[in-house]
Amino acid sequence: KLSERLITVASFLPIGANFADIGSDHAYLPCYVCMNDETARAIAGDVRVGPLSSARETVSKYNLTHVVDVRLGDGLQVLKENEVEQVVIAGMGGSLIRTILEQGQDKLGRVELIIAQPNVDEKNVRKWYMENDYQIQDEVILEENGHIYEIIVGKKSTNLKPLTDREIFFGPILLKERLPLFYKKWQIEKDKLSRVLKQMGQAKTKDHTKMAKFKIQLEWIEEVLEDAK
Numbered sequence: 001k002l003s004e005r006l007i008t009v010a011s012f013l014p015i016g017a018n019f020a021d022i023g024s025d026h027a028y029l030p031c032y033v034c035m036n037d038e039t040a041r042a043i044a045g046d047v048r049v050g051p052l053s054s055a056r057e058t059v060s061k062y063n064l065t066h067v068v069d070v071r072l073g074d075g076l077q078v079l080k081e082n083e084v085e086q087v088v089i090a091g092m093g094g095s096l097i098r099t100i101l102e103q104g105q106d107k108l109g110r111v112e113l114i115i116a117q118p119n120v121d122e123k124n125v126r127k128w129y130m131e132n133d134y135q136i137q138d139e140v141i142l143e144e145n146g147h148i149y150e151i152i153v154g155k156k157s158t159n160l161k162p163l164t165d166r167e168i169f170f171g172p173i174l175l176k177e178r179l180p181l182f183y184k185k186w187q188i189e190k191d192k193l194s195r196v197l198k199q200m201g202q203a204k205t206k207d208h209t210k211m212a213k214f215k216i217q218l219e220w221i222e223e224v225l226e227d228a229k
C-alpha cells in the first residue's frame with residue numbers, strides 16, 4: 001500500500017497526466033498513478049543504480065512497462081524537451097529540489113504543474129516557484145510515521161501574485177489555514193532554531209549575518225505561535 005504522503009502527492013495530478021517522477025526510487029508513485037488511471041503516462045527518473053533497479057522491478061511486477069518509462073540520470077536531465085506536462089519531486093530536501101528545477105529549466109517548457117514534497121527547507125521550493133512564475137495553488141501539511149511533511153503544488157501562471165518573505169517561509173496557504181499540525185511543526189522548528197542560535201552565540205567566531213537572519217525567523221515563528229494561544 002502506498003503511503004498517505006505519496007497518495008496525497010498523486011491526488012494533485014490530473015486524469016490523463018503525462019508526468020515525470022524525479023527521484024522515484026521504487027517507482028511506487030508512478031505505478032500507483034498509472035494503475036488507477038489507464039490514460040496516465042509516466043517517466044520515473046533516479047540518479048542512482050540501486051533505486052533504478054528497484055523501480056524496474058516494481059514496474060515489471062505490475063505489468064506497467066508500456067506506461068512507466070524508467071530512466072537513469074540526474075534530475076530533469078532524463079527528459080527530452082517538452083516531454084511532460086507535470087513534474088513530481090518528492091522525498092528530498094528543498095534545496096536539492098530547487099537545484100534540480102534550476103538545472104532543468106530547459107525541460108520545463110511545457111510543464112504546467114510541479115508537485116514538490118520537500119522534507120526540509122520548504123522555503124527554497126517556494127522561492128524558486130515565485131522566481132519562475134509558478135503560483136502556489138495548493139499546500140498540504142501531514143504527519144506520517146512521526147514525520148511532518150509538506151506538499152507544495154505550483155501551477156504555471158502569467159500573472160503571478162508575489163509572496164512576502166514570511167509567506168515563503170511558512171507557506172501562503174498553510175499560514176492562512178493554521179491547522180493544529182502547522183502549530184506543532186513550528187513549535188518543533190522554534191526549539192531547533194533557538195538551540196542553533198544559542199550555539200552560534202557561544203561560538204568564538206560568529207556569523208552575524210546568518211544570526212540576524214535566524215533571529216528574524218525566530219521572531220516570525222514566535223508571532224505565529226503567539227496567535228495559537
Ligand code: SAM
Nearest residue numbers: 022023024025046047048051073074075090091
Ligand atoms: N520520491 C520517493 C518518495 O518520495 O518516497 C523516493 C524518495 S528517496 C528518499 C530520494 C530518491 O531521490 C533516491 O532514490 C535518490 O537516489 C534520488 N535522487 C537524489 N538526488 C537525485 C537527483 N539529482 N536526480 C534524480 N534522483 C535523485
